[in-house]
Amino acid sequence: MSREPQDVSYAFGEALIELGKKNPRVIVVESDLADSCRSHLFRTQFPERSVEVGVAEATAIEVGAGLAFSGKIPYVNTFAVFAAARTFDQIRQTVAYGQANVKICGAGGGLTLGYAGASHHSIEDMALMRALPNMTVVAPSDAVETRQMVHAIAEIDGPVYMRLSRAKKPPIYDGGYRVEIGKAVVLREGSDVTLFAISDMVFEALEAAETLATKGISAEVINVHTLKPLDIEGIVRSARKTGAVVTIEDHSIIGGLGGAIAECLGEHAPTPMRRIGLRDTFCESDSTMVLREAYGMAPSHVVEAAEEVMRVRGAVRGAVRGA
Amino acid sequence: MAKLDEETMAKLKHMAYRARWHTVDTARDHLKMHFGAVFSITEILTTLYFTWMRYDPKNPDWEERDRFVLSKGHAAPALYAVLAEAGFFDVSELRTFRSLHSILQGHPCRVKTPGVEVSSGSLGTGIGAGVGMAIAGKLDHASWRVYVLLSDAECNEGSTWEAIQVASNHHLGNLVVLLDRNQMSAGGPMTSRNDIEPLADKWRAFNWAVQEADGHDIRSILDGLEWSETIIDRPAVIICHTRKGYGLPIIETRNEHNFMLNTEQYHQALRELAEIEKEVTVHVA
Numbered sequence: 001m002s003r004e005p006q007d008v009s010y011a012f013g014e015a016l017i018e019l020g021k022k023n024p025r026v027i028v029v030e031s032d033l034a035d036s037c038r039s040h041l042f043r044t045q046f047p048e049r050s051v052e053v054g055v056a057e058a059t060a061i062e063v064g065a066g067l068a069f070s071g072k073i074p075y076v077n078t079f080a081v082f083a084a085a086r087t088f089d090q091i092r093q094t095v096a097y098g099q100a101n102v103k104i105c106g107a108g109g110g111l112t113l114g115y116a117g118a119s120h121h122s123i124e125d126m127a128l129m130r131a132l133p134n135m136t137v138v139a140p141s142d143a144v145e146t147r148q149m150v151h152a153i154a155e156i157d158g159p160v161y162m163r164l165s166r167a168k169k170p171p172i173y174d175g176g177y178r179v180e181i182g183k184a185v186v187l188r189e190g191s192d193v194t195l196f197a198i199s200d201m202v203f204e205a206l207e208a209a210e211t212l213a214t215k216g217i218s219a220e221v222i223n224v225h226t227l228k229p230l231d232i233e234g235i236v237r238s239a240r241k242t243g244a245v246v247t248i249e250d251h252s253i254i255g256g257l258g259g260a261i262a263e264c265l266g267e268h269a270p271t272p273m274r275r276i277g278l279r280d281t282f283c284e285s286d287s288t289m290v291l292r293e294a295y296g297m298a299p300s301h302v303v304e305a306a307e308e309v310m311r312v313r314g315a316v317r318g319a320v321r322g323a
Numbered sequence: 324m325a326k327l328d329e330e331t332m333a334k335l336k337h338m339a340y341r342a343r344w345h346t347v348d349t350a351r352d353h354l355k356m357h358f359g360a361v362f363s364i365t366e367i368l369t370t371l372y373f374t375w376m377r378y379d380p381k382n383p384d385w386e387e388r389d390r391f392v393l394s395k396g397h398a399a400p401a402l403y404a405v406l407a408e409a410g411f412f413d414v415s416e417l418r419t420f421r422s423l424h425s426i427l428q429g430h431p432c433r434v435k436t437p438g439v440e441v442s443s444g445s446l447g448t449g450i451g452a453g454v455g456m457a458i459a460g461k462l463d464h465a466s467w468r469v470y471v472l473l474s475d476a477e478c479n480e481g482s483t484w485e486a487i488q489v490a491s492n493h494h495l496g497n498l499v500v501l502l503d504r505n506q507m508s509a510g511g512p513m514t515s516r517n518d519i520e521p522l523a524d525k526w527r528a529f530n531w532a533v534q535e536a537d538g539h540d541i542r543s544i545l546d547g548l549e550w551s552e553t554i555i556d557r558p559a560v561i562i563c564h565t566r567k568g569y570g571l572p573i574i575e576t577r578n579e580h581n582f583m584l585n586t587e588q589y590h591q592a593l594r595e596l597a598e599i600e601k602e603v604t605v606h607v608a
Contacts (some may be wrong), residue, residue, distance in 0.1 A: 027459075027462070048462070049462070051458055051493075053489045054488075054489070054492070056485040056486075056488070056489055058451065058482045058485055059451045059454065059482065059485040059486045059489050061451070062448060062450075062451020062452045062454065062482075062486060063451060063452075063453055063454055063455035063458060063489065064455060065441070065451075065452045065455055066441075066451070066452040066453060066454060066455015066456035066457070066458065066459060067455045067458060068455075069433075069441065069452065069455070069456055069459075070455075070459030070460065070463075071439060071459070072454050072459055072462075073384075074455075081519045089445050089448065089482075090448055090451065090482070092445075093442060093443070093444065093445040093448045094441060094442060094443075094448050094451070097432070097442045097450075098431075098432075098433050098434065098441060098442035099434050108329050142582075161546075314394075
């Protein structure tokens, strides 16, 4: 298959059309960013099922809820930073508490709208959404998984937040892949350290694993495409196997993947870990890759974190043996 | 003026009395209650539920039903009383209001209470969901209509005006807002905090059809509802002029938002209800 970089946002837009053909209940709600979210593709095909509310994200969510209460399956689109933060009250009150069958699609997640600056970086969207009862939170990695996820979340009768990346990366999966919500995917088996990654940071994890391999370190790479419900079993199994964990996300290290896995392992299998992500700071304007490099989120930082956490594990084991 | 036979009018007045009685009976002398907000919408709700809207209490999800959204969720006890009297659930549930495992939460919850369409309570959210429902109805060319009961204080919320603007831009002739204009928010008169006048002009400026009504006069409310059916190309708002706590002097004179009656006040409320009961005649066939 082609290793050409693919923009996952187009995969999202095309998948919406496929879904729209399959299911007449699917409605797409826009808040003036259809082109940027690539959902304009759906509008071209199904103009009557594309509902535009203008620059009114809070109302887009409420309209989505009202549509859902009337038997529709609305996909509400805007940038991730607005989808989760500006609309939080509406999502909490009407969608999550009301168990509305709304699919909230946050485009340009993390630092993938890099040049726009901190106003447009969604560094806390997954933390916000994960905190809400009844909410499923997913963040697909590549174009294939994104396409799959658009269909998979339609099968859930309840609220979903889907964080989408804007990164252009080569595909991870081939066409035969089938995503299973709530089930993390082991992309590379290893025995020395586990790299848990989400969204397009799975690429960074795979690249880091390659580098680690050249140093004789066997890294297990797991794509946690579903942040909630978390695959506790899969995460604990790998953490117990390697005894050293690194989480990798384009998000704040607070409350997202790093937070979720720290909570999970703290309760079920305390394991030395390091978190790659924004360290409680707003970012600034530049390309996504420049920002990730500057803010400690590049594959080289994952490699360093993996080596460090393995040293900690060694010290812990040494201390236990010494005792 | 809306034509209403004597029997129906008597029934509606009796239901308004029953709704107030249930509210007092639910609170008695030990529960805090948004009495004022509840009593200002009692006639609006009884008119909607007992002579206007189409619904099936035994099949709350009936597709052809009219939809009602209580955007001012803190007046939930008024809705619960009316839903119970309409047969969505047993009136004995009313005394479980706000207690553990009750189907009647402090603010409306659509997954717990039969007949509640939207979970509300955070002001300025319910109307947006109502707009979404009306868009769905329009997409399906459905004959059902959406009624949203909004408080005047909710017009202080920016999200309310977002939804209002979206509604008129989508030409939602199947959406009617009943605006409870009791002129008070939680902290006191709206004129002394964030005034919303000229209210009717604002709605007109947002391309809504506007009518005003006396929110405690059933005929006036019905006039508004009948008028709303004639508006087909845009949403309609009926600004219902009301009084917070209307109906029982012991409540209205308290001039408070959320409060508890002491035992003596509770007994006084019952005496005042007994006086109303004497006036409302019911001719049940």
